[in-house]
Amino acid sequence: MHNWARNQACVPADVVFPTSIDEVSSVVSVARDAGRRVRVIGAAHSFTAAAMTDGVLVCLDDMADVIEVDREQCRVRVQAGITLRALSLRLDAEGLALENLGDIDVQSLAGAIATGTHGTGAEFGGLATQVEEMTLVDGCGEVRTLDAVSTPEEFAVSRVSLGALGVVCEVVLRCVPAFCLHARETIEPLDDLLSDVAGFAASADHAEFFWMPGARRCQVKRNTRTDAPPRPQGRVGYVRDKIIAENLAFGVVCRVGRRWPALAPRIARLVSSSVSERELVDVSHRVFASPRHVRFVEMEYGIPLEHLDAAMAEVRGVTASLSFPALFPVEVRVSAADDIALSPGFGRANAWVAVHQYRGAPFEAYFQRVAQVMDAYDGRPHWGKMHFSSAADLASRYPLWNRFAVVRSRFDPDGVFTNEYVDRVLGPVRGEPTP
Numbered sequence: 108m109h110n111w112a113r114n115q116a117c118v119p120a121d122v123v124f125p126t127s128i129d130e131v132s133s134v135v136s137v138a139r140d141a142g143r144r145v146r147v148i149g150a151a152h153s154f155t156a157a158a159m160t161d162g163v164l165v166c167l168d169d170m171a172d173v174i175e176v177d178r179e180q181c182r183v184r185v186q187a188g189i190t191l192r193a194l195s196l197r198l199d200a201e202g203l204a205l206e207n208l209g210d211i212d213v214q215s216l217a218g219a220i221a222t223g224t225h226g227t228g229a230e231f232g233g234l235a236t237q238v239e240e241m242t243l244v245d246g247c248g249e250v251r252t253l254d255a256v257s258t259p260e261e262f263a264v265s266r267v268s269l270g271a272l273g274v275v276c277e278v279v280l281r282c283v284p285a286f287c288l289h290a291r292e293t294i295e296p297l298d299d300l301l302s303d304v305a306g307f308a309a310s311a312d313h314a315e316f317f318w319m320p321g322a323r324r325c326q327v328k329r330n331t332r333t334d335a336p337p338r339p340q341g342r343v344g345y346v347r348d349k350i351i352a353e354n355l356a357f358g359v360v361c362r363v364g365r366r367w368p369a370l371a372p373r374i375a376r377l378v379s380s381s382v383s384e385r386e387l388v389d390v391s392h393r394v395f396a397s398p399r400h401v402r403f404v405e406m407e408y409g410i411p412l413e414h415l416d417a418a419m420a421e422v423r424g425v426t427a428s429l430s431f432p433a434l435f436p437v438e439v440r441v442s443a444a445d446d447i448a449l450s451p452g453f454g455r456a457n458a459w460v461a462v463h464q465y466r467g468a469p470f471e472a473y474f475q476r477v478a479q480v481m482d483a484y485d486g487r488p489h490w491g492k493m494h495f496s497s498a499a500d501l502a503s504r505y506p507l508w509n510r511f512a513v514v515r516s517r518f519d520p521d522g523v524f525t526n527e528y529v530d531r532v533l534g535p536v537r538g539e540p541t542p
Contacts, residue, residue, distance in 0.1 A: 108164060110151040111213075112404050112466060114493075117159035125171045128242065128250055128276045135274060136248030139523050146526055147274050149215025150190060153222060153491040154405050156528040157269055161198055165274055173197045174277065181282045182239065187217035187275045191234075195392035203282040204391050207231040207313070209255045212396035219277040223267045223450050225459070226395060227440035228313040232452055235266035236445050243272065246519030254279075261518075264448040264511040269490055271529050272518045286312070288394040289333040292385050297325050301416045304458065308412065308441040313395075317436040320426035321371065325392060325436075330394055338388040358401040361465040364434040371432030402436055402466040403489035406474045407489040408481035409457035412441060414500030418460060421480045435463035448507035451487035461492070490532070498534035512537055 109116040120143065125131045126402055138145045144162035151158065158164070175184040180534040181203060185194060191212040198204050207226040214224060225233035240254040243265070251273070253262045265272055291311075297318050300307050307314055311329035318325035330472025332357075364371055387394075419439070438461040445452045445476050462477050464470035470493075478486075478495055487504055488494035502508045519525075525536065 108148070108151075108159070110153060110158070111152055112402055114154060114404050114466070115156045115158075115159055117161060117164075119160050119164035120162055122164045122166060124166050124169050128244065131165065131170075131244045131274050131276055132248045132250055134163065134165060135244050135246065135523065139246065139248065139521060143275070143523075144311055144525055146524050147217065147270050149188060149218035150213050152211070152214045153218065153492060154493045156526065157222065157491060158218075160526050161529070162526075167215065167274075170276060171215075176203070178202060181284065182279055183282055183491040184240075184277060184279045185216060187215070187278055189216050190214065191219060192214060192315075192396070195396075196250040199285055199390060199392065200284060202285050204285045205234070205280070206237060206283045207234075208392060208395035209234075210315075210395065210397055211399055212392065213399075217270075217276060218491070220266060220278065221268055221270050221275065223447075223489060224491065225440070225442050225452070226313065227315040227442065227459070229308040229441050229456065230312070230443055232443045232445040233267075233447075233450060235447055235450060237281050238266050238278055239281050241265055241275055242277040242490060243252050243275045246521055250276075251518070260510070261514055263446065264507065264514050266447050267449045267490065268511075268515075269449075269529055269533065271515055271524050271533055273524065277399050286391050286392070287333055287335065287337055287388050288330040289335065289388050290386065290394045291329045291331075292383075293327045293329075294324050295327050296323060297419075298323075300325070300327065301539040303421055304415045308458075315343040315438065317438050319436045320423070320433045326330075334387060335388050337390060339393070340385065340387045340389070357427075361434045361468075362463055363399060364432065365465055365468045368431050370435065403463045404466060404470055405461055405463045406478065406493040407438075407459055407461035408478070408486035408494075409442070409459050410481055410484040410486045412456045412458045414484040415439070415458035415460070418458075418480055418484050422460065422462070425473070425476045425480065431469040431472075433462065433473055434465040434468055437462055448511045449490070449505060451489065453505060453507065457487075459489075461489075493535075497531050501532065509520060 115500040123134050146158050146160040147165045148158040170186040172186050189262045191214055209226045220235045223233050242252045253265050255262050312332045313330040316325045439457040442452050442457050444455050522536040
């Protein structure tokens, strides 16, 4: 079993495909009695080893249906294995939508929630903030339903959990009426954006930019909600921009850079100059997400918004001094504060800085140096993307860390849902028996 980027792999003792909550409960109970560990895999889009195990691997591909739609209350109950893309299409058919999405929609719903996946928008939190109820199977095989009214303490910590509390089987999501976005993509100087970070964040409902290391300008995307009728990009233009330019041609450029890194400065200029400006109006989920066929590895940190200018100045210094150049753009987004215990957005608005490297190219020195920059600004890593932090580093950055640990010890007293990655970033389960 390997992940999408093929930088993580494992050989599980068993792989199971349950079709119901009762089957999940049975799988967990049997594994616990046998002393086996259990992890859950969705679309395998995490860049970490979060889903890897040598125990029982639970795949929720057969639990991927929409159970109930409440159009009046704008709520939907779904099975946790559904992908964000499939969910968005089903919601659209019902006249509904998720209020925000990231720029990739192939992840499973449960995986995206558990790792704190987010989009961009100064007034919008991550996907987990849209969760109103969760049904999971805990480490004892017990089925638990959590919400803010009947189980407020558990609900406050369960939405972003790295799968350490149990197997999430069903989710109730808060939705919004289907809407369109007015998308504007422009080319602007990086210095201008960083000189007014607050202005950039407020310049659209959803603002982000992509900067190719070595370039002076970057691609800026601003998506604003609108009542205007759809005016989508034509098929020819879409294929030219999204398939040929952003995937096929970019893949060739990355392969050239990996083989001949001395060409990186020319590549930066080529990539920056090849990006075109465009404007359109389309259904929200088609604007939010883009196809990603060029494989890469990624690290992303959330830092307080007011530190973005200073942090990016240091990141620019890092990229300028690398012995092997960065072949992918740096992505910058923003998000609102939330109240979820292990969410990187807990209690503060975040600027998100994501660094990538083409698969097969050296990334360790690049990522480690950027991580040091982010740590200096109280950075919180995205749980599903590469980072080097441990529980000892992270506990002080999350005010409700101990509250999560207490709930975890109740939900999984025997450490059924642990693996090497979970042990590293969350520490051992309190009260877990010593082997």
